[in-house]
Amino acid sequence: MTTKEPIRTDALIVGAGPCGLFQVFELGLLGIHARVVDSLKHVGGQCTELYPDKPIYDIPGIPVCSGQELIDNLMEQIRPFAPDFHLGEEALTLTPKGDGEGEGEGDEKDNGNGGGFEVVTDLGTRFDTRTVFIAGGVGSFQPRRPKLEGIDAYEEQSVFYRVRDPERFAGRSVAVLGGGDSALDWTLALQPIVGSLTLVHRRPEYRAAPASVAAMKRLVADGNMREIIGRVTGYDANEQGFRGIEITTEDGTEQISCDAVLVFWGQVPKLGPIADWGLDLNRRTINVDTEKFETSIPGVYAIGDVNHYPGKKKLILSGFHEAALAAFAAKERLEPGKKARLQYTTTSPLMHERLGVKPD
Numbered sequence: 001m002t003t004k005e006p007i008r009t010d011a012l013i014v015g016a017g018p019c020g021l022f023q024v025f026e027l028g029l030l031g032i033h034a035r036v037v038d039s040l041k042h043v044g045g046q047c048t049e050l051y052p053d054k055p056i057y058d059i060p061g062i063p064v065c066s067g068q069e070l071i072d073n074l075m076e077q078i079r080p081f082a083p084d085f086h087l088g089e090e091a092l093t094l095t096p097k098g099d100g101e102g103e104g105e106g107d108e109k110d111n112g113n114g115g116g117f118e119v120v121t122d123l124g125t126r127f128d129t130r131t132v133f134i135a136g137g138v139g140s141f142q143p144r145r146p147k148l149e150g151i152d153a154y155e156e157q158s159v160f161y162r163v164r165d166p167e168r169f170a171g172r173s174v175a176v177l178g179g180g181d182s183a184l185d186w187t188l189a190l191q192p193i194v195g196s197l198t199l200v201h202r203r204p205e206y207r208a209a210p211a212s213v214a215a216m217k218r219l220v221a222d223g224n225m226r227e228i229i230g231r232v233t234g235y236d237a238n239e240q241g242f243r244g245i246e247i248t249t250e251d252g253t254e255q256i257s258c259d260a261v262l263v264f265w266g267q268v269p270k271l272g273p274i275a276d277w278g279l280d281l282n283r284r285t286i287n288v289d290t291e292k293f294e295t296s297i298p299g300v301y302a303i304g305d306v307n308h309y310p311g312k313k314k315l316i317l318s319g320f321h322e323a324a325l326a327a328f329a330a331k332e333r334l335e336p337g338k339k340a341r342l343q344y345t346t347t348s349p350l351m352h353e354r355l356g357v358k359p360d
């Protein structure tokens with residue numbers, strides 16, 4: 001689906017993890033505005049998705065902060081550069097364009113130093129960008145799916161990993177799988193409108209807010225829904241469609257009749273579409289040089305956990321350094337023939353202007 005008008009930009013960052021966010025900062029200092037796309041609905045990458053409340057001790061100058069605090073601080077730090085975020089969209093394809101076609105947001109003509117790139121997302125958004133920064137980390141987060149042969153065929157008809165339109169489930173017999181906040185929130189939200197509801201979780205303990213768990217238990221006690229502790233071990237479908245799932249509990253197997261299954265088993269990262277962009281790869285990472293952090297395609301940079309070079313360490317501080325050097329390289333690519341000058345944020349009036357600060 002590529003129906004939308006292309007969005008022109010000088011820099012497109014794929015990935016809004018800590019390194020992608022800091023890339024916005026480093027580009028901003030050099031006067032380059034960035035757009036950021038992430039398949040998650042929120043910024044922060046692994047920090048927010050996997051360890052928001054855990055402490056990090058090895059960010060220079062910050063003795064300790066949680067994953068979420070680091071992301072909140074990065075968002076504050078990049079605010080002067082007003083990046084545009086495109087969240088909940090996965091970058092699917094990257095296609096180099098012919099020379100001379102690229103034109104930046106600032107209407108600067110691409111003067112032959114590469115024609116830029118078209119990047120298209122799963123929602124059909126098209127970016128016409130002069131440089132690309134892949135900050136995809138360990139990949140885009142994908143819903144964890146049941147390992148049941150053939151169940152993919154029922155996706156978005158009877159098996160769902162995201163709820164876009166709750167009304168779609170009105171009157172249906174629904175099974176919700178999971179024990180975290182998403183599973184419990186949707187259980188409570190859908191219970192009043194569905195025909196019947198069963199919550200299936202593999203163990204009695206939930207990882208959701210205690211108030212949500214208590215509300216669910218009340219609905220079960222009042223006979224308004226079922227709660228089953230067990231594992232999904234099969235499903236039942238025929239020509240007429242999806243008919244139900246098989247749950248294995250301590251007492252044996254049970255068939256649950258349902259025509260919609262909502263799976264909330266969390267997200268797992270996969271390198272995903274980036275693997276097909278024609279880049280020189282090292283297993284599931286992208287080879288880069290250590291001068292520009294450029295990939296095998298000139299104008300496409302890779303920083304953070306997604307890249308590989310001799311001695312690479314998957315640490316946030318490494319990604320920050322890589323973002324700085326990639327930004328300088330991109331600046332010289334966008335303005336060929338001009339040396340990108342290093343200026344200190346402490347003393348440079350230009351840096352102050354870009355940061356919107358008025359130091360004493």
Ligand SMILES: Cc1cc2nc3c(=O)[nH]c(=O)nc-3n(C[C@H](O)[C@H](O)[C@H](O)COP(=O)(O)OP(=O)(O)OC[C@H]3O[C@@H](n4cnc5c(N)ncnc54)[C@H](O)[C@@H]3O)c2cc1C
Nearest residue numbers: 015017018019038039045046091136137139140304305316
């Ligand atoms: C439990 C845990 C604790 C950790 N503790 C530390 C620590 O103490 N110190 C430290 O330095 N590091 C730590 N790390 C590692 C650190 O989190 C990573 O190094 C860091 O998150 C990498 O940042 P990134 O921006 O490169 O990628 P990520 O944080 O992985 O973000 C990448 C983003 O790219 C998005 N993405 C990928 N592909 C696409 C696509 N095609 N389209 C759209 N979006 C896409 C993903 O959805 C994701 O949001 C820890 C990791 C874990 C799991």
